[in-house]
Amino acid sequence: MPEAAKFYGLQITRSGMACCPFHEDGKPSMKIYEDHYYCFGCGATGDCTGFVSKLFGISQLDAAKKISHDFGLNLFNGEIAVPVNERVRTENNYHVWLRNARATVTEYLHRLDEWRRIYKPINQSEQLNPLFVESLQKTSYIEYLADLLSYGTEQEKRDLYKINSNTIMQIQKRLDKLAAVKEHTVKHKLI
Ligand SMILES: [Zn+2]
Structure with a gap:
């Protein structure tokens, strides 16, 4: 989760907090855990796939494909970059x-x-x-x-x-x- 958050543009503080991209966040109120995230500001929460899905406005499956593609994981056959919303x-x-x-x-x-x-x-x-x-x-x-x-x-x-x-x-x-x-x-x- 932290790697994906960083990869997609969030800056994570030493205490694992980041500014939430899902609401107008003045100070870091999103906690990035190892396997999920939670925003104390707007309540947004989910796992890594959910995060990418919400961030780019794509389905969970497409988000999984995108992560696999962006991180070179090769989890899918013939995977391609997913068009984002x-x-x-x-x-x-x-x-x-x-x-x-x-x-x-x-x-x-x-x-x-x-x-x-x-x-x-x-x-x-x-x-x-x-x-x-x-x-x-x-x-x-x-x-x-x-x-x-x-x-x-x-x-x-x-x-x-x-x-x-x-x-x-x-x-x-x-x-x-x-x-x-x-x-x-x-x-x-x-x-
Ligand atoms: Zn938020």
């Missing part, structure tokens, strides 16, 4: 996206706040730090996004997902870049 998969993807989008926007907002405090110019002649400028330029828009992702209507959130998910991806890229720069700096200090 696009609608169900999209729905589950949306919940996962929403959770990640919230985390991304919150983290970026936190950075912006920090920069505005740390890099605040002391006198007028000082060159403005680029991070301070970034904070001035981005904060209100990012606050708007954070608000929308937490308190917006279902429609607003889904629109952002469908039409404008690129925005979130760009923020994620920005954070990745910052993390890379930080890692680079740390390595150099160690040398």
Whole structure:
């Protein structure tokens, strides 16, 4: 069960918890046991085959075939990859996206706040730090996004997902870049 959960995109904490893909899960409330899963949030439960069946919107038999195919188990004669139910998969993807989008926007907002405090110019002649400028330029828009992702209507959130998910991806890229720069700096200090 844990292997399948990981394979199909869940991140499992050390205590065996993961964010549930079947409801809008803010913190990990799904417990992944060796042979089954149980969500303390929405009550979803089942074995490994049931999990894959629910995740992709396919029958139990097709789920078993899919697991066999994806893990190279060869349990079925002439097995082929099973087509997944696009609608169900999209729905589950949306919940996962929403959770990640919230985390991304919150983290970026936190950075912006920090920069505005740390890099605040002391006198007028000082060159403005680029991070301070970034904070001035981005904060209100990012606050708007954070608000929308937490308190917006279902429609607003889904629109952002469908039409404008690129925005979130760009923020994620920005954070990745910052993390890379930080890692680079740390390595150099160690040398
Ligand atoms: Zn759940």
